[in-house]
Amino acid sequence: MSVPVVVLLGATSWEGAFVAGLAHPASRVEVARRCVDTADLLAASATGVAAVAIVGADAPRLDSEVISRVIECGVAVVAVTSRGDDGAVERMRLWGIDDVLTIDDRDLGASVSATIAAVNQLTSITTASSERPSTSRSRTRSEPATSAPVLAVWGPAGSPGRTSIAIGLADEVSRAGHNTILIDADTWAPSIALALGLAEDGAGLASACRRALSGSLDERSFQSILKPLHERLRVLTGIGRSGRWTEARRSAMHAVIDQARSMADVVVIDCGFSLESDEELVFDTAAPRRNAATFVALEQATDIVVTGLADPIGLVRLVNGLSELDALELSGRRYVVANRVREAMLGRKPNDAVADVLHRHAKVDHLWCIPDDAAAFDTALREGCTLSEGRVDSTARHAIASLAHSLMAGEVTGSLSA
Secondary structure (H helix, E strand, O other): OOEEEEEOOOOOOHHHHHHHHOOOOOEEEEEEEEEHHHHHHHHHHHHOOOOOOEOOOOOOOOOHHHHHHHHOOOOOOOOOOOOOOHHHHHHHHHHHOOEEEOOOOOHHHHHHHHHHHHHHHHHHHHHHOOOOOHHHHHOOOOOOOOOOOEEEEEEEOOOOOHHHHHHHHHHHHOOOOOOOEEEEEEOOOOHHHHHHHOOOOOHHHHHHHHHHHHHHOOHHHHHHEEEEEEEOOOEEOOOOHHHHHHOHHHHHHHHHHHHHHHOOOOEEEOOOOOOHEEEEEEEEOOOOOOOOHHHHHHHHHOOEEEEEEEEHHHHHHHHHHHHHHHHHOOEEEEEEEEEOHHHHHOOOOOOHHHHHHHHHHHHHOOEEEEEEEEHHHHHHHHHOOOOHHHHOHHHHHHHHHOOOOOOOHHOOOOOOOO
């Protein structure tokens, strides 16, 4: 029985003869579709017309995101490259393709036979193990070289202080002696660069994701994109132009976070507020998702810091946000933070009041309270620096430092001291 395959190749001298060899009646494969571009490849993969996709490394607009989505459709992937193109071989393997074959145009018959053998081997392994091709031989990404913790800072809509907390945590963790990378993954309103007075030259998250999609993201290129804040803290700024959020795709974000984990002791990520995942219902095809960066950060996080404003509106949003996080079934340890806690809003014992509300309505047993220290945050924002640089004696700074210590120690007991 012939194995159905879809084919997407670049414009090479051997393209036509190679496809003709695959389509030969004796080849034991059936060319179900010869795709014209990556959109055609994704559509064919989604319809289930083929068990294996044969892709040329030089096919236009082919990147790790396309490969990832083909695999998610349950289609295994075999990559073919031209003779002498060693860079393409390395790139294909980096994208998670185990079967990468070099086509020798001097002996095209042997190359076609090797490709057919690889296709049949993939399907035979799948049949024997009763697994889909996407899990038997292919993978969408490799594991990070180190197990550096990832601290994701998330909060609901309404400016609850996600960026301020993320910057404060990254600063305190780095000053405790840990090499830290701070990533702005908010695709709705990135602001770390603005808050720290860093130049937005476009060489931030968008650039890192582009390199990840093309397979050229490595330690050297990532280092050139990061902006040093001080000795142990480097920053990956966000996407300054709203129209470029499409570059922060899921597979690219996985690669960026993995690269950061391999280069730092701790990775801190400032996430966007939105947890909506049903925007895919609007599209007929697998379009980019604006919240993909946030979802990947939360999925990768070893610790999730959830922050909300300590006022009636902010607490309602925080309670609802905690419920949304529960639905995601994330594996990271959760730390709940009430920001801008003040007597004028909550009475003489504001910490106890917030703790009581969150315990009754969201079953929060441990809470960290950040006092309302507007003068310190104003100074830091005006001077483009961190709290420790602007107001070292700030009560908010001490509270964030306490939270950072608990995070690094793996403690889950909250401190209710202001």
